[in-house]
Amino acid sequence: MQKRCRIIYNPTSGREALKNDLVEILNILERAGYETSAFATTPEPNSARNEATRAAEAGFNLIIAAGGDGTINEVVNGIAPLKHRPKLGIIPAGTTNDYARALKIPRDNPIAAAKVIAKGNTVKMDIGKANDKYFVNIAAGGLLSELTYSVPSEFKTLFGYLAYLVKGAELLPRVKPINMHLEYDHGVYDGKASMFFVALTNSVGGFEQIVPDASLDDGKFTLIVVKTSNLLEMMRLITMVLNGGKHISDPNILYVKTSKLVAKPVDEKMMINIDGEYGGDAPMKFQNLKRHIEFFANTKDIPDSAITEIGEDALDEAKKHFVDGVQELDESDNIKLDK
Known part of the structure; x- marks a missing residue:
């Protein structure tokens, strides 16, 4: 049966450039063996989420979220509650494209x-659940929430990540800590903090060193609580992030x-940000769903430390390359290997 x-x-x-490439993207996926629409x-509201649910229940093998992080979040929310979930691909067309x-x-x-998807390498990724909502990258409370809500959508489109930096510089002097009660696996934090976040990947708001030891499929969030709101200390922490992730200690x-x-x-009141959008107010419970959805990825460029297991398609591809390599070695050097 055709996929x-x-x-x-x-x-x-x-910048709405995706539509110009859509025909070629369809051709690439058709050549990869998918009947594509x-x-x-x-x-x-929930246009992408509802279509993702419909397509999954209709038996589609692959759903591709083509857009920004918000589109990816909606598609994930459409399939995450289902027992049988199709594989997901991503074609970025947004502002920061963290995922x-x-x-x-x-x-x-x-x-x-699209060619990354056609290649067939996959990773079974952890995703997060926040009460009854799902997220793929980050959930947060405090400064990050206020920052995201304060950037108009037209600014995101025109200026991309620069819009966040400009708005962040404007907001920092006005940030004040709030009292939080945070319960995690092996402890409790009670005290003031300017923000907390739970991250699933190493890319948060375009920074790749905020979570320098991120694993994509180990069943764990990285919880970061920023205790200070002092402007000079915040600037020092940002410098430490940029200088190899030294902020973690x-x-x-x-x-x-x-x-x-x-x-x-x-x-x-403490508002909660889920993948860049308002997700409700605390109290809120976050749960890591280990290896819940299989995503197509450029696995050769992901650090080995970030993946504990590759997807079945990627494993089959690795086995094929290993067998081909053994055959080439056997034929060129006349070396016989034990079977």
């Missing part, structure tokens, strides 16, 4: 991203691995 693929694309993501999301960055998928070339940072987190406000 089927459904591309769910956001026609307004980024496309669905353009609409302004209606594509973590999977080493080309972020400025949709055709190259700073006394103003709590940095731990955990499979779950319960976040509760103490004396004021």
Whole structure:
């Protein structure tokens, strides 16, 4: 039976360049053995999520989220609750494209991203659950939430990640800590903090050193709590992030691995950001769903330390290359190997 693929694309993501490449993307996937069709999301709420659920229940083998991190989040929310989940591919067309960055998928070339999918290498990725919502990259409370909500969507489209940096510089002097109660695997944090976040990958807001030891499939979040709101200390921490992730041992940072987190406000409201969008208010429970969804990825460029197991397709491909290599060695050097 021929495999089927459904591309769910956001026609307004980024600078709207994706539509120009759509025909070539369809051809690449058809040549890879998929009967491929496309669905353009609409302004209606949950358009991508609803189509992802429909396609999964209709038996599609592969769903591709083509757009920004928001489109990926919607597609994941469409299939994560299902018992039988298709594989997912990503064609980036957004602003920061954190998830594509973590999977080493080309972020400025949709055709190259489609070729990564056609190659067939996959990783079974952890995803997060926050109460009844799912996320693939990060959930946060505090400064990061305020920063994301304060950047107008048209600024994100025109100026990309620069828009976040400009808005962040504007907001830092106004940041104040709030009292938080955070329960994690082996401890509790009670005290003031300017923000906390739980991360699933090493790419947070375009920075790849915030979680320098990230694993994509070990069943653990990285919990980071920023205890200070002092402007000079915050700037120093940012410098440490950029200087190889040295912030993780700073006394103003709590940095731990955990499979779950319960976040509760103490004396004021605490909004929760889920993959860059408002996800509700605390109290909120976060749970890591280990190796829950299989994503196509550029596995050769992902550090070995970030993956504990590769997907079945990638394993088959590795075995094929090993057998081919043995045959070439046997024929060229006349070396016989024990079977």
